[in-house]
Amino acid sequence: MLKRILLAIVGLVVIGGGGFLWYAWWPGIPKISPPAAGSFPAAKIERGRIVAAQGYCAECHTRTDLGGGPELAGDYRMVTPFGDIFSPNITPDPETGLGNWSEAALRRAMHYGVSRDGHHLLPAFVYDHFTKMSDADISDLYAWIMTRKPEKMTPRPNGFPLSITPRIVMAGWKMMFFTPGRYVNDPKHDAQWNRGAYLAEGASHCGSCHTPRNLAGAEKTGHAYNGSVVDGWIAPPLNATNPTPTVWTEEELFQYLRNGVAPLHGPAAGPMSPVPHSFLSKIPESDVRAIAHYFAWVDHAKEREAGDTKALATAMEASRKDLTGFQTDPDARLYQGACAACHYNAAPSPVLGRPELALNSALWLNEPTNLYLVMLRGISNEEGQSGVVMPSFYKALSDKDMARIAAWLRRTRTTLPPWTDLEHKAAEARKLVEQSPVNASH
Numbered sequence: 001m002l003k004r005i006l007l008a009i010v011g012l013v014v015i016g017g018g019g020f021l022w023y024a025w026w027p028g029i030p031k032i033s034p035p036a037a038g039s040f041p042a043a044k045i046e047r048g049r050i051v052a053a054q055g056y057c058a059e060c061h062t063r064t065d066l067g068g069g070p071e072l073a074g075d076y077r078m079v080t081p082f083g084d085i086f087s088p089n090i091t092p093d094p095e096t097g098l099g100n101w102s103e104a105a106l107r108r109a110m111h112y113g114v115s116r117d118g119h120h121l122l123p124a125f126v127y128d129h130f131t132k133m134s135d136a137d138i139s140d141l142y143a144w145i146m147t148r149k150p151e152k153m154t155p156r157p158n159g160f161p162l163s164i165t166p167r168i169v170m171a172g173w174k175m176m177f178f179t180p181g182r183y184v185n186d187p188k189h190d191a192q193w194n195r196g197a198y199l200a201e202g203a204s205h206c207g208s209c210h211t212p213r214n215l216a217g218a219e220k221t222g223h224a225y226n227g228s229v230v231d232g233w234i235a236p237p238l239n240a241t242n243p244t245p246t247v248w249t250e251e252e253l254f255q256y257l258r259n260g261v262a263p264l265h266g267p268a269a270g271p272m273s274p275v276p277h278s279f280l281s282k283i284p285e286s287d288v289r290a291i292a293h294y295f296a297w298v299d300h301a302k303e304r305e306a307g308d309t310k311a312l313a314t315a316m317e318a319s320r321k322d323l324t325g326f327q328t329d330p331d332a333r334l335y336q337g338a339c340a341a342c343h344y345n346a347a348p349s350p351v352l353g354r355p356e357l358a359l360n361s362a363l364w365l366n367e368p369t370n371l372y373l374v375m376l377r378g379i380s381n382e383e384g385q386s387g388v389v390m391p392s393f394y395k396a397l398s399d400k401d402m403a404r405i406a407a408w409l410r411r412t413r414t415t416l417p418p419w420t421d422l423e424h425k426a427a428e429a430r431k432l433v434e435q436s437p438v439n440a441s442h
């Protein structure tokens with residue numbers, strides 16, 4: 001009896017292992033000679049440019065440290081808990097880029113996370129989202145990529161432990177966490193909603209930063225848009241748990257995603273900044289409206305909007321008190337000296353370029369991280385509203401000063417419990433700014 005059970009187990013393992021190998025093994029796709037640039041119609045290339053902007057390809061495939069690199073030539077450094085990842089060259093250079101790739105090879109990479117030669121790709125190349133993209137979009141994307149300037153460049157090798165992890169391990173990861181499949185229209189919703197969902201869930205992969213991840217680095221799909229951490233920044237929740245006192249309405253979302261600044265909520269800074277500035281401002285407006293429409297549904301804006309008038313009045317009142325009240329509280333005086341010159345507003349609503357801190361998510365998140373990062377690095381000309389900057393307080397404020405300002409803002413501008421361990425967290429944020437290339441002070 002025991003022997004039969006053992007045999008059955010061995011049989012299952014053999015069949016299972018065989019099944020795994022069958023699942024894990026992908027053939028190479030033959031090399032082609034690079035297609036002539038003239039073989040693609042101009043309209044197709046232009047559509048491909050838009051798809052590439054919807055998917056921020058240039059953001060992750062262009063080196064930003066070491067003084068930068070040619071566009072799409074790769075070697076962009078992504079810091080992950082599993083070691084640094086350096087992205088490949090996706091210019092049409094035949095030796096170091098995608099020059100020998102057929103359209104079928106690009107489609108397979110986007111839809112299944114498998115490279116042309118058959119090796120499994122890391123999910124840092126968000127194919128868990130790109131798998132939702134249509135064949136037509138990828139065909140246009142191929143035309144755009146193959147008509148870019150070829151650049152010879154080989155990325156740096158990945159860091160430890162990724163550098164020694166066999167690629168076959170990725171097949172196991174995929175089996176557990178990756179479901180390939182195109183986006184399917186939801187007939188319960190209209191065309192604009194479906195367009196927004198197609199872009200947000202697919203090419204624009206908003207969830208890759210705004211959805212929390214499990215220990216294996218996969219998005220927790222049951223907690224979609226609950227907020228997460230990226231490059232040390234908190235990417236706030238985009239669902240109804242977003243904590244800002246005024247709701248992210250369809251119009252606020254549109255302004256933020258299109259222009260990088262929302263009248264009530266403030267600027268898109270840090271890792272969010274390129275999303276509007278380098279990409280969503282360069283695609284058809286109707287696509288950005290569709291994404292805003294979709295997220296106004298995700299965060300139940302319509303049902304929650306009623307409280308906005310009161311929240312706005314409360315915020316304006318707190319700002320007015322700062323202007324008129326004689327401040328005896330030393331923390332209030334510290335804030336007035338450092339911040340109030342720019343962050344004051346009078347009723348009825350904040351002036352664009354002068355964000356009302358009482359309405360900004362930095363004060364309402366569970367941790368003071370974003371508030372600290374903004375104080376330490378300031379906000380550059382390229383972030384938020386163009387032409388408007390916030391200076392860095394890296395030198396002007398000590399960790400203790402920052403902690404006092406944070407505590408005071410939290411106390412006077414929100415209805416939430418105080419943050420804890422503030423001085424220690426200020427020191428941590430300072431370390432992050434010193435060490436990370438993306439957060440380097442300006």
Ligand code: HEC
Pocket residue numbers: 051052055056057058059060061078085086087088089090098106109114115116120121122123124125126141
């Ligand atoms: C969030 C960052 C990120 C974005 C956005 C991104 N990529 Fe990548 N991509 C990567 C990384 C990292 C890899 C390497 C994965 C690996 O080494 O296994 C990669 C790999 C690839 C590969 C495989 C190349 C090879 O040699 O095997 C292709 C093709 C590719 N990306 C194309 C694109 C296109 C097209 C877009 C835009 C639609 C895009 N990527 C957007 C990070 C990104």
Ligand code: HEC
Pocket residue numbers: 200204205206207208209210230233234235236238242243244248253256257265267268269270271272275291295360361362370
């Ligand atoms: C590379 C990571 C990344 C991607 C991709 C990304 N976001 Fe963000 N997002 C962030 C971070 C970080 C912040 C916080 C920025 C700040 O405080 O200025 C943010 C802020 C936001 C905010 C403001 C929330 C608040 O309450 O302050 C909205 C709205 C938003 N993102 C929507 C989106 C949408 C929609 C997409 C997809 C089209 C998207 N994001 C893609 C990282 C990202």
Ligand code: HEC
Pocket residue numbers: 261265266267268269338339340341342343353354355357360361362370371374375379380383384385386388389390391393405
């Ligand atoms: C010289 C003017 C100026 C001073 C002083 C200033 N800020 Fe700002 N701050 C700005 C501007 C302008 C923006 C919006 C930038 C944009 O839209 O491009 C901003 C944005 C912010 C944001 C929103 C960031 C985001 O990503 O949503 C926070 C939080 C903030 N400031 C906090 C502070 C604090 C705290 C102080 C005092 C230590 C301070 N600021 C001092 C001008 C200033």
